[in-house]
Amino acid sequence: MHSAGASTENVREMRPLKRQRTTIVKTPPVDIEFQDLEYSVREAGFRAAPKKILSSVSGKFSSGELTAILGPSGSGKTTLLNILAGYVTSGVTGTISVNGKPRDLKRFHKMCAYIMQEDLLPQLMTVDELMIVAAKLKLGDNVSAEQQRETVNGILKMLGLESCRQTRTEAISGGQRKRLSVAVELVNNPPIILLDEPTSGLDTVAVNNCIDVFEVLAAQGRTVICTIHQPPASVFQKFHQTYFLADGICVYNGTISEIVPHLASVGITCPVTYTPSEYIIEVTHGNKECSSALSQVIHNGKSNRKGMSDQYITRRGVYEDTTEVKLNFNFPTSFWSQFCILYARMLLQLSRNKAGISLQLFSHSVAAVLLGTLFFGIGNNAEMALGNFFFCLAVCMFFIFTYLMTPAITYPTEIKILKREYFNRWYGLKPYFLAVTLQNVPLLLTLGILVILVTYGLTYQPVEVTRFCYFMLTGILIAIATEGLGLAVGSIFNVANGTVVASAIAAPLVILCVYGMGYGSTIESYMKVIMGISYVRFGVVAAMTAIFQDRGPFDCFHEYYCHYKDPNQMLKDLGMLDASYSINMLALGIYALIFRLIAFLAIRYRLTSQFSTSTISNYVNKILEH
Numbered sequence: 105m106h107s108a109g110a111s112t113e114n115v116r117e118m119r120p121l122k123r124q125r126t127t128i129v130k131t132p133p134v135d136i137e138f139q140d141l142e143y144s145v146r147e148a149g150f151r152a153a154p155k156k157i158l159s160s161v162s163g164k165f166s167s168g169e170l171t172a173i174l175g176p177s178g179s180g181k182t183t184l185l186n187i188l189a190g191y192v193t194s195g196v197t198g199t200i201s202v203n204g205k206p207r208d209l210k211r212f213h214k215m216c217a218y219i220m221q222e223d224l225l226p227q228l229m230t231v232d233e234l235m236i237v238a239a240k241l242k243l244g245d246n247v248s249a250e251q252q253r254e255t256v257n258g259i260l261k262m263l264g265l266e267s268c269r270q271t272r273t274e275a276i277s278g279g280q281r282k283r284l285s286v287a288v289e290l291v292n293n294p295p296i297i298l299l300d301e302p303t304s305g306l307d308t309v310a311v312n313n314c315i316d317v318f319e320v321l322a323a324q325g326r327t328v329i330c331t332i333h334q335p336p337a338s339v340f341q342k343f344h345q346t347y348f349l350a351d352g353i354c355v356y357n358g359t360i361s362e363i364v365p366h367l368a369s370v371g372i373t374c375p376v377t378y379t380p381s382e383y384i385i386e387v388t389h390g391n392k393e394c395s396s397a398l399s400q401v402i403h404n405g406k407s408n409r410k411g412m413s414d415q416y417i418t419r420r421g422v423y424e425d426t427t428e429v430k431l432n433f434n435f436p437t438s439f440w441s442q443f444c445i446l447y448a449r450m451l452l453q454l455s456r457n458k459a460g461i462s463l464q465l466f467s468h469s470v471a472a473v474l475l476g477t478l479f480f481g482i483g484n485n486a487e488m489a490l491g492n493f494f495f496c497l498a499v500c501m502f503f504i505f506t507y508l509m510t511p512a513i514t515y516p517t518e519i520k521i522l523k524r525e526y527f528n529r530w531y532g533l534k535p536y537f538l539a540v541t542l543q544n545v546p547l548l549l550t551l552g553i554l555v556i557l558v559t560y561g562l563t564y565q566p567v568e569v570t571r572f573c574y575f576m577l578t579g580i581l582i583a584i585a586t587e588g589l590g591l592a593v594g595s596i597f598n599v600a601n602g603t604v605v606a607s608a609i610a611a612p613l614v615i616l617c618v619y620g621m622g623y624g625s626t627i628e629s630y631m632k633v634i635m636g637i638s639y640v641r642f643g644v645v646a647a648m649t650a651i652f653q654d655r656g657p658f659d660c661f662h663e664y665y666c667h668y669k670d671p672n673q674m675l676k677d678l679g680m681l682d683a684s685y686s687i688n689m690l691a692l693g694i695y696a697l698i699f700r701l702i703a704f705l706a707i708r709y710r711l712t713s714q715f716s717t718s719t720i721s722n723y724v725n726k727i728l729e730h
């Protein structure tokens with residue numbers, strides 16, 4: 105967004121970068137080596153043969169260096185980065201070692217920041233606020249607010265983001281967005297930074313700025329690896345090492361200056377009209393023979409054609425001994441701190457969504473007045489007793505349709521942000537889920553009480569505090585359970601599928617909810633079991649018992665016959681005479697818990713499914729893939 109416009113300003117912002125090298129905290133050096141990495145996926149369809157994405161590639165990426173992974177589209181760049189980051193482990197063979205020892209994935213996750221291609225940042229927050237949240241979560245309870253602020257200031261200055269610190273994340277330029285994605289991960293000073301296509305969608309100047317930042321980060325002793333599409337020649341010179349892939353094999357591994365000799369070693373001359381990097385990508389694109397010839401020369405990445413220039417030797421000499429920082433291998437913040445920080449962030453975002461709040465207030469007010477008007481004054485009228493049943497049903501339907509769709513539509517986007525932050529170990533899933541569960545409660549309670557208050561009053565229901573409270577609790581619990589169901593749907597499906605599934609769920613819930621009402625006690629027992637699937641039914645029964653049970657006779661305006669003078673007659677005809685308010689509320693509460701549990705497990709599965717080794721779970725994941 106706005107990338108071109110921000111360019112000149114960014115150049116000015118970024119200039120002092122190189123002069124800052126001496127003042128920045130050192131990080132322990134981490135070298136990553138991989139040998140004979142193979143990765144296959146099983147495509148959808150039970151009989152589909154495994155598809156090989158990476159074939160026995162090897163290589164080594166060192167600390168203090170900026171490495172680029174390049175290659176034609178579909179060559180396996182992102183896949184290699186995902187595997188190196190530990191984001192994908194299932195279906196991978198070969199070895200990955202860190203500083204000469206086999207990679208311990210748990211330890212590695214804590215040292216590594218992975219900035220994925222889709223730089224989704226939480227909305228409705230300023231750059232500064234987002235950085236402070238990151239600092240609170242990543243630096244932990246033992247670091248004072250002042251120190252956190254200092255760290256944030258230093259990083260914003262280093263990455264040239266000072267001028268937009270009060271700008272909301274949705275309004276910053278594309279280049280600033282990329283740098284902010286890096287900035288939030290830098291607060292705990294990770295020694296390894298992996299970036300997937302950090303320059304995509306940026307103009308040349310913005311690309312230059314980003315790569316300048318990465319160069320500085322590498323110069324401070326970090327291992328910085330990024331996948332990149334064909335960068336401009338000026339930018340290309342900034343990479344210390346390049347790793348070219350084609351069709352899942354390594355066709356070049358080494359410094360830029362050695363590409364031409366490498367091509368020449370298999371009899372390919374790079375024309376003067378091409379840059380070597382462009383040409384190697386072009387000749388290997390779709391040309392398996394050429395790719396395998398080039399790959400053989402460097403043993404599929406095992407050999408490194410590094411021109412050991414003076415510049416390179418000096419860099420290693422300066423930064424090789426940066427071993428001072430001790431890594432914290434636990435979450436730096438406690439469960440409750442994580443919850444409080446996340447909850448405060450969610451409430452801040454909610455409170456800033458003025459349009460959303462106004463719309464919800466409007467829709468609830470309209471619904472309340474509409475329901476109240478449609479069923480106006482029926483509360484104590486024996487001839488309108490059935491109307492009271494429809495009133496309860498309508499209130500329940502309102503809460504279902506209002507609270508089912510919103511999470512089903514909004515959560516698929518949220519989960520992408522969660523994926524990035526969770527993978528980079530900002531917080532645990534439990535405090536996050538607790539915060540998500542409670543985030544909407546204040547608004548839900550306020551608007552829910554408003555609807556019940558207005559409708560209860562306009563329909564002239566009994567003026568009894570207990571009855572009113574029971575009725576209100578029923579409405580609110582239905583809303584909470586339904587929101588949980590929407591969250592479960594949003595956690596499993598993408599927006600398009602989620603909307604379909606949510607609508608498809610709502611229809612049978614309503615049908616089963618009203619089935620048999622009016623038959624009295626003649627409903628078949630198997631149907632009673634099936635009807636129990638509809639949690640809405642428990643809500644309707646609870647609402648009816650709240651209003652009708654243990655109540656005096658209705659007003660009867662008909663002289664001779666008044667069928668529903670006794671409220672129990674209504675309950676009897678609906679098959680609710682022996683219904684217990686507390687048991688129905690308990691059932692509703694159990695459903696609310698089950699829906700949240702499903703949502704939690706679905707989110708956990710989505711976050712960790714890559715670590716699974718089961719083919720079946722892979723297959724299910726594939727079906728549900730977004």
Ligand SMILES: Nc1ncnc2c1ncn2[C@@H]1O[C@H](COP(=O)(O)OP(=O)(O)OP(=O)(O)O)[C@@H](O)[C@H]1O
Nearest residue numbers: 145147155157175176177178179180181182183184
């Ligand atoms: N889960 C998967 N199922 C099937 N094919 C896959 C899967 N993951 C990756 N691939 C295939 O593997 C190949 C490499 O994908 P990858 O995303 O790593 O390429 P890339 O080099 O990063 O491409 P681009 O530059 O276009 O992003 C592609 O052909 C892709 O379709």
